[in-house]
Structures are given as structure tokens and as C-alpha cells.
Amino acid sequence: MRVKTEEKREAILAAASDVFLEAGFEGASMAEIAARIGGSKGTLYGYFSSKEELFVAVMHEEARKQFEPVFASLNKAVEDLEKTLQTFGEKVLEFLCLPSSIQTRRAVLAESGRSDIGKRFHELGPKVGMQQLAAFLEKQMDLQRLKKSDPMLAAHQLAALLECETVVPLMLGLEETISKPRIKLAVRLALTTFFDAYAIPTGSQKKKKGE
Template sequence: MVTKPEALTCSPPKCRLGRASPDERREHILAVAARVFAEDGYGATSMSTIAARLGGSKATLYKYFPSKELLFEAVIQQRCGEVVAPLQAIAEADGDDLEALLVSFGLQFMTALFQPEAIELYRTVHAESRRFPEIAAMFMRSGPEILFEALTQTLQRFAERGQIVSTDQRLAAGQFLGMVKADLHMRVAIGLEATPDAATIEREVRHAARILVRGLAPR
């Protein structure tokens, strides 16, 4: 989410908000905080650093977020929400073509996963979670666990109709997402490769969807 241009009265990295609404101020704080966390890491980032980048006082920052932990959690929730919301809509859509639904889900998932903001968040959580396991828990409950549940419920619906045979939809959901990501996401996240093009993503997703549907088809 980007703060509306009219709310800014100077250029990044140090910005002061002019006549901005509380919601605009909050969004701007989250945008700046996300950048600082990505650049400096969770452990090395302080509320003082974020306040300085905002060009305001710590008192103003604490008014919106009482602690660094709550601010980071808000960043995670915002970033994950941008990925999760459209995927939940796809998973909840009516239809009897599971393979087509999985392709739509997978394409949206992978496209969102490779956005720069999503890669930055993943790197930050991965780098800091050993020292700060609470941020790993924040990330899991704000994003992956919601996605697993949405896809699990979708597979449950198809199993109840007899269109697939599966006694563990949660396992099947996790395996599909794992196949979709394969090693592509890891290679990009660790900087070995650039973001794959749309054709590569689609090839990976369609192959994974086909494997899952055929593997779960009634015999």
C-alpha cells in the first residue's frame, strides 16, 4: 500500500506527513517501517530509527504502534493480506473443475509470491526467525496458515462430492503449494536467479495442478 502523494510534503527516505488522515499516516508508517526492517533486519531496527526515517517523533510513532513487535506484526499482516485475500476468493469460488481452480490459485499465489515486497518480507523472516521465533509465528498465522486452510477447505468440498479421493486434504494442500513453489522461489529468495517470467510460472503451476488432480482422481 502506498501513501497518497498529496499526503507527503518531502521526498523519501525522510518524509513528513502533511495534512494526512490517520489512515494515510498509518499506511505511510507501515511502508517506511517495512523498508527499514528489510534493509536493517528486525533485530537491528529500533523505533527510534523508524521515527527518524519518518521525520517525526517517537511519540507520534508510538501513538499508532505501541511497540516494535506490534509494528512488525502489522507490516506482516498487511503484506500477507495482499496475497491472501484474492487467493481466498479463488478458493471459495463455486465450480466443478478442480484443475482449473488450482491453476487459478497457483498462478495468483506465485505471481504474488514473487513481488519484491513479498520477497523482502520472506528474507527478513527467514533471516531473523532463529533469534526471534515470534516473528516466524506471526508470519505463519498471517499468511501460510490461512492459505493452507483455504485450500484444504476447497479440497474437502471436492472430496465430499466424490470428485477426488483424499483422507488428508491438509496434506494434499501443502503438497500442491510445495510443488508449485518447487525450487523457483528459493532460488529467487536467495538471489541466485531473477524473478521467473509468466510463462515459466504458468508451466510450473499447470504441471503441479495436473499431478495433484490425477493423483487424487477416483480409481
């Protein structure tokens, strides 16, 4: 009986990440991944039941490394909401606009019609991120910095605003790269629209505090 270890799992994820990046989801094979770690396909299936499960695990691990510190910053006390969301948006987009991230999303979309990979990817990644962002926005609503509304809807709308001028053109191949200055500008413009819809006017905030 083989004993599963975290070290072996990490080795599989590292090898799989390289293979998926080189060959894409469709071109990658469990045999090639197994060869990279000096094992057998049986070893891989002992940790992951399918190539889809392994692919999602690889993507989730990469996103976790990038996003954990970013979302952790939302759990801290915030003095300047706009500055906090500007930094958050820039960090998120810098990762989402990487060629590897765009390739991953394209692969997920391409395979979603043939398997449940899209659902798995969403449950482990974007859904969790949206929940964390929604919780942060709800806290800001409770502090009367944002208008009281559906925090999850607000989170989805903010995400859409952030991606419409960055991730979307990259996904469609309209652009090959988005520079950091452009990301910074895109976030600022997205937040302008977001705050137009959700920010509480300064005068109204003072009035409520004095009541």
C-alpha cells in the first residue's frame, strides 16, 4: 500500500504545472507528468482521480500562493478604502493578466463543455475569492463607507469592471500584454465607476454620524 505524502503531492503539482504550461490542458498527458517525477501513472491517480482534477489543483495552488496575501490585507483595518481597493485591484490583475493565467482560463473555458472542470475551477478559485471580497465590502457597508446593498453582487460587479479592459482583451487575443501602468489606470477607472454606484457622499456620512 502506497503512503501519500505532502512532499510527493507538491512534486506532482510542480511537474504538472510545467507540463500544462508547455502543452496546455489537452496536450498534456498523465504519462508525461509521471515521467517528470520519476513515477508511474498509478502514483498520480493515487493522489488525483483524473487529469481534470490535477489541472484544477495546479491552478488552485498557483492562485492560492498569489492571492492569500492579497486577500489577507482585506482583513486588516482600513483607513483609506479607495487606496486599499486600488492596491487590491492592481495585485489581482497583475496575476490574472499573466500569460500563464490567461492560458489557464482559456483551457478551462475550452474544456467546460466536455467535463465539470469549469465547475471545479470555479468552486476552488473564483467563488472563494468572490466570497472574501464580498465579506470585505459588506464590512465597509456596515461602516457606512459604501451604500447598503447586496455585497456579493457588488463584488461581482467590481470584478467585472476590473477585468473588462484588461483580462477580456487578453482572453480574446486583442492584446498580448497589459503593462503595469495600464493596469494601474484600469483599476483607477474601474473604481471610479464602482464608487459612483456604491460610495456614500461625504456629507451624508457626516450627517449619519451626527444623528
